[in-house]
Amino acid sequence: MTSFVVQRNGRAATAEELTPLAFAGYAHFTAMQVRGGRVRGLDLHLDRLRLASMEMFGQALPDDRVRSYLRTALKAGPDDLSLLATVYSPAGEFTAARPDAEPEVLVRTGPAASGPPGPLTLATVEYERVLPAVKHVGEVGKTYFLRQAVGQGFDDVAFVDRRGRLSEGSIWNLAFWDGAAVVWPAAEMLGGTTMGIVRRQLDRLGVPQRVQEVTLADLPALAGAVVMNSWTPGVAVHRIGSVPLPEAPSFLALLHRAYQAEPPTSP
Structure with a gap:
């Protein structure tokens, strides 16, 4: 049994x-x-x-x-x-x-999990995690700001650092699409394992990608956004704060294809 x-x-x-x-x-x-x-x-x-x-x-x-x-x-x-x-x-x-x-x-x-279907709306809040490169426990801020966001009618929250840069979500990495390349936000954050898988598989697929600072003012020029974590390589995001983002089904499909290209292994 x-x-x-x-x-x-x-x-x-x-x-x-x-x-x-x-x-x-x-x-x-x-x-x-x-x-x-x-x-x-x-x-x-x-x-x-x-x-x-x-x-x-x-x-x-x-x-x-x-x-x-x-x-x-x-x-x-x-x-x-x-x-x-x-x-x-x-x-x-x-x-x-x-x-x-x-x-x-x-x-x-x-039980196995696969994350929400999306698309999601993300509130924004200025917040920087302690030891951002470490996935550590006891992070009251993440749950607190998530619940605040839901109370305001959003699905989740995205963090903005003191320099105005988007960094990550409550339990998510952020990724953006400019219509031709994947854009990863430049900020202090946790490098997710799914993010790592997708990045190396995108390299193998020959898909352009870059790391750059992304602020709320930059969002209107972008062609799509997603969140990802261990549940899923991509859930569509159609609004961050008050800024709407276009649907990008090809971007979402690309991220899922890259993830599926990673061969699973046994511990």
Whole structure:
């Protein structure tokens, strides 16, 4: 019988082990969609966990060990599922980490997800995440501003930095289309794994792409916009703030084609 699991370091997590984590917020994670027991961009997920561990804890677990924890969790579940791998230090938070406090891994699986159908409207708010290159937990601002946006009649939120540049969404990367090339916003942000997959596959497909600063004033000159994350390589966006954006079905199809071109691998 298959089931979804919560495991700590490759075995079932106990309530005693989970209790202190429920009251802690110093950790990082990666989220992935598993289809047929395989994952696209596994190397990017492992890179993310390794680099974030070095940044937050000063040490990282070997990739082979992390992969073994992922395999153990996948064996217990269906072929298609969502997986969240969280890395934390047993030293906890609000204290200087002990040099010997090796990071530990919490893996949770759940039903497969594919994201909203769209198109979406995004409110804008000036906000810059702490450690923006790290996918860390305990980010109250993202949920707070998302709920504020929904309360204002939007579907989600896009962040604008102090220089007026669009950076990312609450749980999304942003991507734009100028009619011929994919435009990635230049700002401090989290480099998403799906974003990484799409960028390298667009290169292989010979599709032009560039990184540039994008402000609200730049939007009327663009030909389309999407958000993407581990759920999906693209959900159409038809308004950011008060600025409407045209439908771009060919852009959306291109991003999905690039994502599908990435061969999935088994942990």
